[in-house]
Structure formats: C-alpha cells, structure tokens
Amino acid sequence: MSGDTATQKILARASGRERVDVGDIVWAKVDAHVMHDNQGPFRMGKDFAELGLPIWNKDRFMLTADHHNPPTGDSQSKVLNVTRAWAAEQELSHFYDAEGICHILMAEKGFVRPGALVTGTDSHTTNTGALGALGVAIGPTESIGVLAKGEVWLRVPETIRVHYTGRVPEGVYGKDMVLRALKDLKVDGAEYKVLEFSGEPLMALPVEDRMTLSNMAAEFSAKSAIMDVDEATAEYLANAGVEEGWEAFSSDADAAYAASYEYDVSDMSPQVACPHRMDNVSPVEEVDSPPLHRAHIGSCTGAKLLDLQAAAAVLKGRRVAHGMQLLIAPASKDIMRKAMDDGTLGAIIDAGGVLLPTTCGVCAGRGPGQLGAGEVCISSANRNYKGRMGSAEASIYLASAATVAASAVKGRVADPREFIS
C-alpha cells in the first residue's frame, strides 16, 4: 500500500478518521470559512434566516465586502447594503468592509493555519495552500450548510504533483512558475484534484509569492492546492498573530500521485498567458502583442506587497508609455500601508500609475478601469477569458506584476528582465 498525501492526512484529521482513501466521501469539520459580498448574504441571507439557526462559530467565520466595493451603481449598492445589514444583524466579529480581498485577508488575519480545512464561497479559496491548509470552494447556498453545521462533505481527491527544481532566475516569479505548469496541464488539467506544489525553488519564494501558485490552482480547475510548511511559513503565521494551534502535514515519500510534472526553473523566462485562455501561455520573448491600452496590477493573485515592489523596481524613474494607463489596486489596506511606507507606491504613482481601492475591482469586472470593446490589457490577475474585465470584445494578457510593469513602460507586452539587473 502506498503512503498518504498531505490532502488525505488533512481530510482524515478533519473527519476524525485514522486515514482516508482517495474516493472516500467524508463529512469534515471546517476550521475556517469565508464568504464575500458577491456570494454572500445577498444570495443566501433569506434562506439562512428561514432556517433560524445560529452561526456555528463566529471566531472562525469571515465576511468581506470586496467584490462590489466601492459600488458603481444601484445594484451594487444594494448588494453592499444587504451585506452590511446582515453583518450587523448577525453581530459578526470579523466583517471587513473594503479592507482587502478575502483570500489575502484570510491569510493576513490569521484565519489560515497549516493542516486546516478551509471553505470559502470563492473559487480561489485554494489560495490557502501556500500556508499548508486545504481550501475548497463552495457556493453561497452550500455556505448555509457550513454556517449551520460547521461541516462539509467532500470526496477525498487525487493529487497531482507539480515539482520545481533549479534556481529561480532574476525577473521570474511565482506567477511565471504557475503559468508554465498551466500551459501543460490546461484549464481542466486538475479537475476534482489537488495540486501539490513542491521543490526547492518554490520553497525559496516568499510565502506571499507561493500564494500566487496556490491561488491559481483554481485556473487548472483544481479542487484545492497544497504545499509544505517551513520556517518562512511559521514566520508569516507569527506575523499574522498565529503562534500555535496548528499541525503541518506533508505527503509521504511513497504517496501515490495521479500525475507528476517537473520543471527546472533555472532557464525559465517570464511567462505570459495570451488572450483568451489562461493556458494559452508563451515565454515573454515569443509574445508579439498589439499596442496595449491598460496595465493592471491588482487582484488576490497579483497585488501583494512583493508584487507591488517588483513592479516598483521596474517603474522607478520611468514613465508609463503614452496612450496607455497603469492601474494599481493593492490586495489589502495593510499592503497599501506598507507600500506607502517603503516608497513602493510613490515610485509607481510617479511613473504614472493610478491608485484604485484595495478590493477586487477590475478583476471582478467591476469598478473603474473596466475594458472597453477593442481594448487590450495586461494584468497580474488570474483570469483572461472574454468579458472578465469588462467588454467581451477586449483582450487580456496575464503575467507577473514585474512583466505588467515592463509592459506598461513599453506599451506592448515586454520582458521585465530588460529593466532589472
């Protein structure tokens, strides 16, 4: 018999079993749950009220108002007001209104711990994998079940291993590493499976950048993502106020994987996903884009402090190309504050960047900066299908924040390595 994957171990713990096999269906206790305005009280408030049950554990539940915030019209205002009223009525202790994007807040506020089972009403709940937690998405109606019972049913999934070797070259980031794998595995490559990212260059990334990989597991249609936990993880957790109360799980050396992929990053170029599919990936030097109208550094995937710093390193002392606009939306207020303090934001703004709120905004196809018909954008976000950021006749390239910044300077998709040395 082969050993167990980290995912099996987490689900065994969460379901109170000795061990679980792939394919088993388990009822598992949820360690933390997140819901946001877009998939929250506006859709499930009435049904939840009808059940008349209390929230199972308010210390382990976070509600964010990030998708429609600030609102740009009546329908969004309505969603927000319903969200705020529900938070007040339920006397929530963790309601964050325009403070940041849910996945980043979950990590920053210490809701995500190694070995935990996390649910969330958002496909990118996989983001938790960078902290060794198993995050799975559910919808707002299913969220009612979690809020009422603190439990969810799950099928124990197979795991696909994506292993990196070599040394991360200058100008290459977590985004490039995950796009490279997405090129091979495709948008349905991890259907119903967990992506386990591993290897020295991965663990050499700051924890925030490891999140870029676990976040984008959703783009492979993965159920979740998982990574090992190390000292850097412990330090990240300590900064989030989590000193104890967690248990890290790793896959056994003889664990069975559904598939394995290996990438030597030493010679890897920055990668770009071209319109209109996330797996339409090429090395930056092979991308010959039309002139760009918009560059966007934002979202839960691409607007963490290190993303902003990487962009600032490219932009410092330079200007955004004539005819295009650079939008920047830090992923949380904490990140914005730090980027203000260390000069990162100043460098971006001086280069011509336009600062947007610390919410989903353009990434959710909402708020200012949406794309018009025929416009071309490069973004550090995670999705580029038609219509994601506004008009269905717009085109979106996806890349690291550094590549987005380099492209903003050149006015076309450009290689960040030209700007950093």
Added chain:
Amino acid sequence: MSSETQSIEGGAWVFGDNVDTGYIMPSKYASLPDEELAAHAMEGIDPDFPKNVQAGDVIIGGRNFGCGSSRETAPRGIKHAGVGAVIARTFARNFFRNSLCIGLPVLICADAESIAQGDRVRVDPIAGRVENLTKGETLQAEPLPDHIMDMVKAGGLVPYLKLTLT
C-alpha cells in the same frame, strides 16, 4: 420528489468543453437579483439563448462544464431561465455542487455528446435516466452518493436542511 424535479422535458442546447461560468453568467451581472439573471443566461457564449430557451429545455455540456469562478449566479440564471437540467460528460465541481444545492438537476453522463442540438430530451434525475426522444435512445447517468440523492429528492440543500436540521 419535489415538483421541480418531476418530468423534465424539452429541447437540447449543446455546448462544448470547458464552458466557463463567466460565459454562463458574465461577471457584470453579479449584483442582479435572481429574477433578473434569467435574461442573461448563457449570454457569454450564445447571446440568443435567453430569448429562445423554453421551460424544460436541457443544456448538454462536454467536459468540465461550469469551470472557472464558483459563482452561484451561473446555475441560478439558467434555472430561472427555465432550464430543467444540465447533462455533461464531466462538470467542474463548483458548478456541480452549486446546482445540486439550488435544486437544479445535473447529471454526469459519459454519452452526453450523443445528444444533438434541438433533440427532444426527457430527464429523470432521481433515476439518473436521460431519454433522447428524437433518437429513441436512453442514456444512464452516473449514480450519486445517497446523501446527495436525498438532497436532490428534497429539491436542494435548503429544503433538505429544513427537513433534517430544524
């Protein structure tokens, strides 16, 4: 069996592989109330769908139907538009769970692709049976675990929780 899951019969609308929820219900409609979602169902992939779909019609997907964002507005929109069931070779898990939770029958069927656009289809979600009335064929869907079938029979998660928790 709830009224919603009885005798689903209508025309087939066939879509391919990897139909993203962003096409089933574009992001820009995320803040619309349920009733208004129907007018935009499948709009991102077939702008004429909302005006031509009939109550009881059935959507046929290929592989990974409903991938991408976990938005529940995707199954809600097509349910409100009158779609009786979705049948696909495989579903993205979020779409699959969301649909069952809101009481929209979804059936995993290896032979879904034998159904052609416009074929007349009758679906029995409890028996997992899909009859292609045009071709005179009967397809069998993959069975679902008991606890999920209990939810399907109740008509969705909320009615099921009402039965079991309150």
